[in-house]
Amino acid sequence: MEEPRKTVAVIGAGIVGVSTAIWCLRDGHDVILIDRRGPAEGASHGNGGVLASNGIIPVSVPGLLRNVPGLLLGRDQPLFLKWQYLPRLLPWLTRFLGHANASDVRRRAAAMARIVGDSLAEHQALAKDTGAEKWICPADYVFLYRDRAHFESDSLGWRIRAEHGYTWEELEDTALREYDPAFGPSIGFGVRCPDHGRISDPGRYVEDLARHAETRGARLLIGEVTDVVHENGQVTGLRVDGETVRCDSDVLAAGALSGPLARKLGVKGTMESERGYHLELWEPTIMPRSPVMIAAAKFVATPMEGRLRLAGIVEFGGLDAPPSRAPFRLLERQIRKAMPGIAWKETVEWMGHRPSVADSTPLIGPVPGVAGALMAFGHDHVGLTGGPRTGRLVSQLISGRQPNLELTPYSPARYASARRPT
Template sequence: MQQHESGRLRVAVIGAGIVGVSAALRLVADGHDVTLIDRAGPGEATSHGNGGVLASCAVVPVTVPGLPAKAPRMLMDPDSPLFLRWSYLPRLLPWLAKYLSHCTAGETERIARALLPIVGDSLAEHRDLAGGTQAERWVAPSDYLYVYRDRAAFEADAFGWRLRREAGFTWDEIEGTALGAYDPLLGEANRFAVRLADHGVIRDPGRYVKDLAETFQARGGTLLRGALQGFLIENGRLTGLATDGGPLACDRAVLATGVWSGPLARELGIAVPLESERGYHLELEAPSALPRAPVMFASAKFVATPLEGRIRLAGVVEFGGLAAGPGQAPFELLERQVRRAMPALAWGSTRQWMGHRPAPADSIPVIGPSPACGDILMAFGHHHIGLTGGPRTGRLVADMIAGREPKLDPAPYSPARFAV
């Protein structure tokens, strides 16, 4: 392995979403020569379209007990947040079988324990990452509200709330007229809410990642537009990357390309059962008012987040692969649901977006060295928690490359669990 000087490495980070940019910033801070490469540019894909919430309490995966029985009914319900492109079902089935195998109490508890160290102190991690830069203007502390029809609906979610309590989260319960006093936008259909303090919001996720990337460049990092074609490995050691712009010499590489990481990871000795969980958002421009805090409407499974001069409605789960374009039904559902949930809200125009959440079958990110070449680290598969967990993931990657003892146990995220 060649180094410029003692301890100084040439590191290539592939993928300029929040995970890749966070890793690149940490690696530059460690004194390495870092190149960040992305085919579209920073913050242009999933990191642009996420819900904008620093959801530290998001330790409960989708695969909770009872999901296999509910899913078929949800697919038939036009007001359900679950969609499927039926022509894609044959390709989806192998992954789906693995995914649903985790719908047990024991597996849900195990996954929650693994997610907590990545997301549990998200606001502090983002403040540390963005502090003193132009990106910090987008980071704001906030409550995070889970809204239910009534207390009975909340109690039906007792399993998930038990896991959050065991993870150390506390909350206030707001009921009846007190909920309307907390936020007048919440209609009378919402009679109960859980308020979690010490969460946060990114007021413009796409701009935030771009500002972080500009900071990376200002601190000496190199940003390239291009696509990775493969890894150059000699005698088991990484020597560079093959890109569409030619070879790029490097001593270490970080693969942080989200849902597009699967085929590249297979070249490196792991077969991750990874699918696109297609996510939609609908932005309401020039709203008559902004929610006081991000609101998760629990029954409809969508979040309404106050951003810079607009409200982003994000949610919906659709399985249909990477190639198909967006459908209109999810956007129409989000608009119907917000009119029910916030009947006093008015707005001007709307903007639509669809993107790809990287969903490993076990809902746990893949972070760590490749079994085939330890010079290449994986950092992808964050499912619903990419924005929330990006900075902590970047810190973990930098610790691994520096040989430092990380502050969390890296074992649950190891790529070796998918070794072929």
């Protein structure tokens, strides 16, 4: 049975929140979209721009624990830590590393395949008739390795992808150069994954989607949400900059900033910020044919409007510390190694925060004990990829329709405290 028209307040105007707003509008609801800075001001601006439909393998894979010292101490490794943050990080990190086993990797992959597997089609459906379609570019997604042995060291991930029906073409030496001559001798093996996509300007894409939502009647508020108001177990509003904004339902989709409100709703210990970096090379002399993952350094190089964006890195240091310099230097060294001779006119640097859940699976669905409260955050490296599908699922739940997939793996209940929020 479908629910009557509601006033839905969406907290967070990144890709997940904006997708939720658009699908709720299409389902006939009134929408208030709230963000402390405005649309696409966080990770939705700075992400790698890849619609990574096969991005189902988590960071926490078998062997991660024994590799951590080398990853932290190696000059050319993509993991960084602000050591003063370690005591605060340790409880979450212990839980995160506890999932670095094959069975949990398979569990997470199965859950994520249902969220990201049709990403290109989901983005096209979301953006239809919004004016944002122009930013969506169907493309291959290519993983680049030093050689076949390096590729085979990732065999668990590729076996799991095959189990979920993903296909690819292996390109070695001459075949790789024929496909894309942009890369130098340090890259000897490639995996071409068809039927993926890229967003040629992620920030402007989400801004255009948000603008469309406003033209359809959504109300955009710039402000800080400090609490969820609920009476007799039912959401009645939000506290925004000291005032109450009335609503029948709210969706917490604030990415890495979702933690404080989640805790107030009784969902605790869920998330940590993975600080990510990008370096944009404007007017580069070499541009790859399609977005690529440089596997040795764990970053993507994505062609965008007028520039090549290098995005990746994992740094743990919390939400407040300033950017580090070493990740930018690493990205520049690695692209010069992968694409010898590349030059560019200027660079633009960015650092932002990915929402990383300890079990690497986003929280999507109702909050236990608070009718009308839902969560939609924690997509770590695939927020752009999974945003449209997540927004559609949340709108279906708000509208009283049963989604066509089992939502238990994503349920916020797995992190809910026994004591209900008051």
